[in-house]
Amino acid sequence: MTFLLIYYKIQIKKGFPMLIDKNSLPLVDMDNMNDVHFEDVDIINNLSSLLDKYENTPSEDLYQEINKQYEKWFEHTINHFASEEEMMLEKNFFAYPMHKGEHTNALQVMQGVYEYWKNKKDIQALKKYVQQDCIDWLLHHIQTMDTVTAKFLKTGMSPCHSF
């Protein structure tokens, strides 16, 4: 586990209002990819604070707000992944199938978690996914797949030490 990951987990445990600090997000070599990651973090932070509110005082209004935010996040993630896949295809990136595979799995999990939430209204399960599992996934994905991909897109080279 990287130092960064430990840092984020400590933040979560301390209950900081902001789940992820944008200034500490790992950066890749493509600015347009970083911009999309920053937008993603904003959506996740907003969703996370809605979940905390719902846990303390559940209401129908909050439930609807959570669903709206989750759907916005899902839509944003579809576009986020599609734009990376388009750039990879354009440049014939050698690890396209691997990178796309991680995207596809992540979208399936995201969809499954949402369906479970709407059926069961299990706030603890949703919080665990949004505030822990997806953060772990996102940071790991940015530090591996996205980092290598961005390096390739920018320079046409692959950092051998990353794979």
Ligand SMILES: [Fe+2]
């Ligand atoms: Fe990404």
Ligand SMILES: [Fe+2]
């Ligand atoms: Fe990616």
